[in-house]
Amino acid sequence: MSSASSAAAAAPWADLLPELCGLVVDRLDPVSILRFPAACRGWAAACEESPRLRSGAPALLTSGLDPEGIEVVDAGSFRLHDVSAGGRSFLGEAAGLKGRTWIGGKDDWLVTTDYACNVELLNPVTGDRVPLPSFGTTQGAKLELPGYLHVSTGDRWHKILKITLCQTPAHPGGGYLAIALFSDGLLAFTAAGTKKCWTALKNHAAASRLDLSYMDAMVLKGKLFAVELLRARHVAARARRRQRRVTVLGGDRALFLGANYPFYITAPPGSEDLKANCVYVADTPSGYDAGIFDLKKTKGEDGFVERLACSLMADALRMPMWFRPTTHPRLVKDI
Incomplete structure (x- = not known):
């Protein structure tokens, strides 16, 4: 024939x-x-x-496990746990993750690194990879690269904690924008453009304090804001009388926080899986658990709903992180 x-x-x-x-x-x-x-x-x-896996569905990204429950890191495998549709889990592989780990992300883009701190952006759906400048190009601070997820400034070593991806390469405003958070208060940022380098932020407090640590950072209207872990606790204690408890997120939304850039998802009415007015937390490198906190809990309750068992994996490198694949919205209906 x-x-x-x-x-x-x-x-x-x-x-x-x-x-x-x-x-x-x-x-x-x-x-x-x-x-x-x-x-x-x-x-x-x-x-x-x-x-x-629906377009825009929030999924917890964790290390991949083979059918016998053994972790597979070198093969570039990973697992996605859909928390919006019955808790289904899926195993996947991406060539761009072989020998690398994620340390941040936004939407369907991941920030990945190897042990030598060679950082790049990866879209595991399309396979696109965008290398970020070497930390050796950092302006405002002379950084050396001793390896094993550290940079050094003279006799002081700084571990890379996360990279906040504020804008992806697909951003209409000119491409990616990223902020690197290191231990001991070191911050640096880079953006797409003619200057292929990182710029360290002048932080006088970091020079005099050994306990300084930032847990998150973002750019808003051209200004960079960083959240200091200890200072945030002190400010909260001093301002306790002026605090107003947040109990709703628009009435039908859930907030997803972690090493990813934060995002909201609208929960369908009556959904048993995706819970409205809840905060889904996947811890930053200070911890590797993930859980759900209900803002509607009454006074005296801690708001804890449940611990997501799918995150309980003994992986000292790959932390659970929220991932939201949106590259091919034609495939399925959006949430």
């Missing part, structure tokens, strides 16, 4: 029985499924009736 007659006799992928399509999709990782629209529109159409 000629190839022309075979093509004419072949049934469209979209006409596959849903049960057969489901059997095929069950053997694929979620990232491969999200790539369908770019690879084969017929397969994408066939999978629309039984999506495995």
Whole structure:
């Protein structure tokens, strides 16, 4: 039979029985499924009736485990735990994660590094990789790279804690913007443009204090704001009388915090999986647990709802982090 007659006799992928399509999709990782629209529109159409990971769905990103429960780091494997649809988990692989770990991210972009602090941006769905400048190019501070996730300034070593990705390479305003947070109060930022370097921020407090540590940072209207862990606690204690308890997040939203750039998700009415007015927390490098905190708890309750068991993995390098794949929204309905 000629190839022309075979093509004419072949049934469209979209006409596959849903049960057969489901059997095929069950053997694929979620990232491969999200790539369908770019690879084969017929397969994408066939999978629309039984999506495995919805576009924009919040998922907890953790180290990958093989079917026997053994961690697989060198292979670039990872696991996604969808907290919005029945708690399903998916195993995936990305070539850009081989021998690397994530230390931040925004939407479907991850900030990854190796032990030598060679940092790059990775989109595990498309495979796109954008290298960030070497920390050896840092202006305002002479940084050396001794390795094992550290930089040094003279006789002082600084461990890289996280990189806040404020803008992704797809940002219409000119590309990526990232802030690196190190131990002992060292901060640096970089942005897409002609200057391929990092710029260290002048921090006089860091020079005189050994306990200085920042837990997060962001850029707002051209200004960089960093949250100091100890100072935030002191300010909260002094301002306790003026504090107002937050009990709602717009009435139907959930907030996702961690090493990722924070984002909101609208919870469907009556959802048993995604809880409205709750904060989903995946700890930064100071801890490796993840849990849900209910803002509606009454006075005297701590707001703790549950600990997410999928994050309890003995991985000293890869911390649980929220991930939101949005690259191919055609595949499924948005939340």
